[in-house]
Amino acid sequence: xxxxxxxxxxxxxxxxxxxxEEKPKFAxxxxxxxxxxxxxxxxxxxxxxxxxxxxxxxxxxxxDIEHYEVTREELMSNAPDVEGEFFKVPKIN
Numbered sequence: 001x002x003x004x005x006x007x008x009x010x011x012x013x014x015x016x017x018x019x020x021e022e023k024p025k026f027a028x029x030x031x032x033x034x035x036x037x038x039x040x041x042x043x044x045x046x047x048x049x050x051x052x053x054x055x056x057x058x059x060x061x062x063x064d065i066e067h068y069e070v071t072r073e074e075l076m077s078n079a080p081d082v083e084g085e086f087f088k089v090p091k092i093n
Contacts, residue, residue: 002031 007026011018018026072085081088 002027002034006030 004023004027007018007023007030010030011026076082076085076087079087
């Protein structure tokens with residue numbers, strides 16, 4: 001059973017402001033969550049390998065192939081302002 005002082009402690013750690021009326025409500029909700037977690041601890045998981053996702057998937061990465069090479073001149077032609085080989089941008093204070 002979660003007590004009011006536990007709710008106050010968690011709220012302080014999370015920097016949450018909760019009213020006196022909310023404290024019993026949150027205590028019950030947190031208690032219900034912990035009961036549910038306890039129920040899951042009773043499930044027999046022998047032979048079940050740990051996993052990071054509920055479905056099995058793998059990253060499908062395509063080969064990194066250069067399709068079109070852009071020249072420096074083509075890139076610089078799109079810039080609003082250039083100075084030599086560099087993009088010229090407004091000064092930031």
